[in-house]
Structure formats: structure tokens, C-alpha cells
Amino acid sequence: LDVSMDTWSYFYTCLVSVWLHRFYIYSAVAFGIGLWVVIQFTTTRTKRKKSHKNPFSPEGTSDKLGNGCAPLQAQEVHVAGVKIFYGSQTGTAKRFAKALAEAVTSLNLPVEVINMGDYDPEDGLAEETSSRNICVFLVATYTEGQPPESAAWFCKWLEEAANDFRVGKSFLQGLRYAVFGLGNSAYVDHYNTVGRRMDRWLWMLSASRIMTRAEGDSNVAQSKHGSIEADFEAWKAKFLTRLQALCRGEKKPCSGKCKKGKCKSSGRQSKESSDHEHGTSEQENTEAEELFETSSEEEAGGTDSVIDVEDLGNIMGHMKKAKVLLLEGVWNVHGVNHSGYHLVYFVCQFLQAKLICLMICALFSGYKLIGSHSGVKLCRWTKSMLRGRGGCYKHTFYGIESHRCMEATPSLACANKCVFCWRHHTNPVGTEWRWKMDQPELILQEALEKHQNMIRQFKGVSGVKAARLEEALAVKHCALSLVGEPIMYPHINRFVRLLHQHGISTFLVTNAQFPEEIRRLEPVTQLYVSVDASTKESLRRIDRPLFKDFWQRFLDSLKALAEKQQRTVYRLTLVKAWNVDELKAYADLISLGKPDFVEVKGVTYCGESSASSLTMANVPWHGEVVSFVQELARLLPDYGIACEHEHSNCLLLAHSKFQVDGEWRTWIDYGRFQELVREHERSGGSRTFTAAEYTARTPPWALFGASERGFDPLDVRFQRKNKARDILGC
Numbered sequence: 123l124d125v126s127m128d129t130w131s132y133f134y135t136c137l138v139s140v141w142l143h144r145f146y147i148y149s150a151v152a153f154g155i156g157l158w159v160v161i162q163f164t165t166t167r168t169k170r171k172k173s174h175k176n177p178f179s180p181e182g183t184s185d186k187l188g189n190g191c192a193p194l195q196a197q198e199v200h201v202a203g204v205k206i207f208y209g210s211q212t213g214t215a216k217r218f219a220k221a222l223a224e225a226v227t228s229l230n231l232p233v234e235v236i237n238m239g240d241y242d243p244e245d246g247l248a249e250e251t252s253s254r255n256i257c258v259f260l261v262a263t264y265t266e267g268q269p270p271e272s273a274a275w276f277c278k279w280l281e282e283a284a285n286d287f288r289v290g291k292s293f294l295q296g297l298r299y300a301v302f303g304l305g306n307s308a309y310v311d312h313y314n315t316v317g318r319r320m321d322r323w324l325w326m327l328s329a330s331r332i333m334t335r336a337e338g339d340s341n342v343a344q345s346k347h348g349s350i351e352a353d354f355e356a357w358k359a360k361f362l363t364r365l366q367a368l369c370r371g372e373k374k375p376c377s378g379k380c381k382k383g384k385c386k387s388s389g390r391q392s393k394e395s396s397d398h399e400h401g402t403s404e405q406e407n408t409e410a411e412e413l414f415e416t417s418s419e420e421e422a423g424g425t426d427s428v429i430d431v432e433d434l435g436n437i438m439g440h441m442k443k444a445k446v447l448l449l450e451g452v453w454n455v456h457g458v459n460h461s462g463y464h465l466v467y468f469v470c471q472f473l474q475a476k477l478i479c480l481m482i483c484a485l486f487s488g489y490k491l492i493g494s495h496s497g498v499k500l501c502r503w504t505k506s507m508l509r510g511r512g513g514c515y516k517h518t519f520y521g522i523e524s525h526r527c528m529e530a531t532p533s534l535a536c537a538n539k540c541v542f543c544w545r546h547h548t549n550p551v552g553t554e555w556r557w558k559m560d561q562p563e564l565i566l567q568e569a570l571e572k573h574q575n576m577i578r579q580f581k582g583v584s585g586v587k588a589a590r591l592e593e594a595l596a597v598k599h600c601a602l603s604l605v606g607e608p609i610m611y612p613h614i615n616r617f618v619r620l621l622h623q624h625g626i627s628t629f630l631v632t633n634a635q636f637p638e639e640i641r642r643l644e645p646v647t648q649l650y651v652s653v654d655a656s657t658k659e660s661l662r663r664i665d666r667p668l669f670k671d672f673w674q675r676f677l678d679s680l681k682a683l684a685e686k687q688q689r690t691v692y693r694l695t696l697v698k699a700w701n702v703d704e705l706k707a708y709a710d711l712i713s714l715g716k717p718d719f720v721e722v723k724g725v726t727y728c729g730e731s732s733a734s735s736l737t738m739a740n741v742p743w744h745g746e747v748v749s750f751v752q753e754l755a756r757l758l759p760d761y762g763i764a765c766e767h768e769h770s771n772c773l774l775l776a777h778s779k780f781q782v783d784g785e786w787r788t789w790i791d792y793g794r795f796q797e798l799v800r801e802h803e804r805s806g807g808s809r810t811f812t813a814a815e816y817t818a819r820t821p822p823w824a825l826f827g828a829s830e831r832g833f834d835p836l837d838v839r840f841q842r843k844n845k846a847r848d849i850l851g852c
Contacts, residue, residue, distance in 0.1 A: 203255050261302075508587065787819055
């Protein structure tokens, strides 16, 4: 017993001692673990350095080189080749491209020289994201800061892709590139504009620079090296050095503090980033930055930056700080004092800031502003049909010619702030008209001119059909659905009449908040009402309307729609986890408004925005949309599923009165409509007509269940090889 007590006493004493000295024990264990980690790290790094033997050094000459950059026994090829794109007006860029190709060839690397005029960036650039090629762009700036004729389409596509919300911001992630611009500094306002913008657009699409943009100056007096040829040779030497470093697999990632296309890192991170861009010593980097890293108005945030209206969310952070700007003298408008606020276009000073953003956008391509409150833009389906790649869902459902359709609006303002707004709420909002009004004649004239100018830019573009390009100059349809609430425009009836007098059909969309305006609206080809939710609470959450009596206005708008004799449409946008479980309530609303057609479409994800919490998880699959429509059709005995446009994730329910002798007649006889509307106008409105008087037979390929899934067999379906980077929406 004494022995056992002694043992226990000794054991207890040890435990107490361990507890009292636990800090030292912890420290010893931590030191041991730390020492082990250091040894492991040092050993791994030493092995890695030995494995990356320089193939360009004398010791490496015994190894037979595969692509000029790595021994044949190496498992990974860091650079597969170099593609050199040039856009030249006088031949200088082409000559430089050939000279660079010869230098790259000397490194035993495959090289390809490409004229931008012979290359389709929409088809080809996405493939370069995984090709391991290095893309070099040598492009000149021509008259008035424009690209050479051969590079016009390449630059236009790149600009639109960079500024289009439907093209993901990581569209060119993985593409590695360098830009050398050719210009003349004697033209101060446009010096190397094209090279600077191309560099920016590539960066906006998440392509990776391998070195800072360089600029050659044909103005001998200002050229860094005495001539544009010498500028090119200096840059070429640095490019080859950087290329060799990439071939060895050297990677020094940027700190990630890049803004507006230019690295803003500081301290050690900045040095690492600079080394990453140039692949040279610190002294060489300093020299390179002095010689080549010229700032541009775009990167400095100047007024010449290329920003589409979809991307104004970034600007709005700065615009909020400028709420109290005075606009008179800037936009030449008339101010009115009201309740202590100075009204210029809008009562709210925050809306004034938004208007500034929209007015700035008038300078940029893609989205064109007209006067004070209207706009026009070229739809991507217009471009698609010009190239024989298919039309939009309206082509499938109603027979419009997408390449002859103009997308416009006479009112940028809207009374809702929908969660899926494809403008991220950069357009102004309001419940009544409060700004200087432009006349309908001015709006239509400028809309047609700007639309036709955008169409003409496709002349000579690869794949564009000449016959369709000629047809596209004569606008036949107008989709009044670009942005905002067109029916808010006080002269909307005059504007619609002008369109009809020009032989242009009208597809007008309203958000169901202006019932009296719907009642007063004269006949249009097809009148849409957006029905984004079926209950008061879900409508409040999804549309976020400004009117306090929004639900009553919504219901009254549907009742007003039921009174129309021409074609009417409900447009349902399905948002998963928001409004897909309200089938019975939707059926009740359809019974209330009695529309001729019901379009059901999955929501289009417009990218991240502080104005919306939607993500890709809220976008329904096409199969889910089909199931929803089938369930809805079972609740509506007077409707049937008529058409489908799979590419737009959209289906059409049509009233049974449009099914004649077993055939659907959802298409429109546009010539007959123009005859009817002329008779209506000549009679002073006494001669009325109905939707049934201008229908046309729906072709078999457009019907639901057809193997074409709504794609016109006369066109050729374009499938991206990298489907993960496909463009969403319609």
C-alpha cells in the first residue's frame, strides 16, 4: 500500500510540475514545429531552383529544345507560340509585325502574323485563353483617333465586348498579351488613342498583360529614341527578354491592387508587379517605365474614357459625392425653383448626378443618347442576324427581321428599380415627367441616323451578309424597350404615329404603373406589360416600385390592357427563389388582363451589382422554364404553348383564337398592319381594327416541340468552343 501511495504521489508531483512549466513546453513544441517547416520550405525551394534550369544558358545548350523555351523532357510548356496581330494603314505596323516574327522565330517558337482585318475576334480570341499563346497587338492610330480601316471591326468588337454586361468580365481570362501602339504626338488630342484603348479593353475582359503597353512616336522631335523604328526596336528587345522569362515559367504575380487598367501597387509589391510586367532588372524597369509607360486619358479617368451605360455603377460612387452640382451653363437647360431645390431636368439632385452619367455616355459607342431623354442602341441580335447566325425570340415568335429592328426609347426614366434591371439602376427614376422635352420628330430623326451609322460600321466585317446589311439600313421594326418607361414620354402617341408613317412597326413595353397612359395610347403593333410578380409583396420585392399605390396601379394597368383591341402581351420574367412558385396567382392575373400572348422568360444575370442581390443561382435552366410554362398552361384552358426560343430561354403561350384550323398564327402580317393603321388615322380613329386582322402563319420550325428549338434553319447556329464563356441573355 505504501509503495502504491508513493507511486501515486510521484505521478501527481510530475503532473503538477508539467502544469507549472507548461509555457516552456508549449514554446519548445512550437519552436520544433517552426524549425521543421523552415527546413521543409528550404529543401523544396532548393529542389525547385534546380528543376528550373535556364535553357538559354550555355549549360543548357546540350538539351535539344522543343519549342525554344523548354527541354523535351519537361512536362509543361509555358509558351506554346506567339500570335502577332497588326492593324496598319501605311504598312508600318505590318512591317514591325514581320520583324518581330523573325525575332521570335529565332527562339524556336511557333509564330503567326495576323491582319486584324482577316480575323474574327468573336470566334478566335476566346480560344486564346487556353492556348498558352502570347498575343501581341501592333496597332496604329489613324485620322481623328480612329483605328485603321483593317482594324475597325476588331476594335469595335473588343470595345463592345468590354462594355457589354452580357459578356462576362472574365471573358478573356487566361489570354496573355502585349500592346505596341503606333502614333504621332504632333496630333496631341489623339496620340496613340487606339493602342491605349485596346490595352484597356483587353484588361477589362481580364486578359493579362505580360508587360506595360509601349508607344512608338513617328514625330522625330518627340520620339524617345529618335524615330518610331527605334522606339519599336527598344520595345522589341524588352519583349523578347520578357518572352524568354515566360518560357522558363517565371511568374511574379501582381499584388492585385490594379485599377483602371494600370498597376497602382506600392513598395515591395509594386516592385514585384513591375518585375512581372517587364521581366528585367530594377534599373531596366525604371528605364522601361520612363520610356514606355505613358498615361492615357482613359486610365487617368479623363472625359475620354470608354464606358458604356451598363458600367456606370462604378462611376456612381464618385457621382454621389457630386450631388450638389449646378448644371446650368453645362447642359444649357432652364432651372425652376421648387421647395428649396434647384430643378434641372430632375427635382432630386441625386438624379441630376445620374443624368450627368447618361449624358457622358452620349459620347461613347454602343449606346447613343438622343437629345435630353432618349436613346438608341444596336441589339446583339441585330448583329447576329447580319452575320446569318440567327435572330432574337421576336423573330421566332412574331416574324420580325432582327437585322432590321431598332432598339430605342423616348424616356430613359423609369418608375421601378427592378432587382434584375440590366442597367443596374444607372438610369434615372421618377414618377412623372420633370425635364426639358424633345420633340418626337427630333427623336426619330436622330434615332434613325444613329442606328444607320452603327449599321454602316459593319460594312466589310467578316461574315456579314451584304444583302442583309443593305436591308438593315431600312428600319422596319422598333422595339421601344431599350431602358426606362417609354409610355412616360408625354408625346408618345405622336412618336408612335411617326414610326408608323415611316412604315416601322412598334413593339412598346410598359412596366404596368401608368394605367391612364395605357388607356390613352393609340394602336401599336404589339403592346407589352411586364408582369414580374403575381402578388403585392413579391412585386414590391422584385420591381421595387416608386409609387405608393403601386399594386392598384399594376392591377389597373392590366385592366386597361384588356380594353385594347390590338395585340397584347404579358411578359413574365422568372427569378428562381423569388417568383416561380406563384402559378395560381399568375393564372388569375392572366384572366384579369386577357392578353393575346404570354411570354415566359428566365431572368438574365447581369453581373454583380450593389443594386441587386441576384446571382447565377437565380437563373432558371431552360428545362425549368419549360416545366413552369406547362404547369401554367394547365391552369389556362384558353391558352396553349405555341413557340419556343431555346437560346433566349423563352417560351410563348398564345390564346386559342390564334390557332386557326389547327395551325398557330402568332406571326404578324406587317404590311397589313400598316394598311389598317393608316385607315385608322385617316378616319380620325373611328375605324378600329383587331389583332385577328393582321396575323400570319407561324412556320413549323418556330413551334414548340420542333427539333430546331426556335432557331431559323435559314441561318447557321454559332456555337462557341468554350461554352463556359458564352454570352447570356437575349
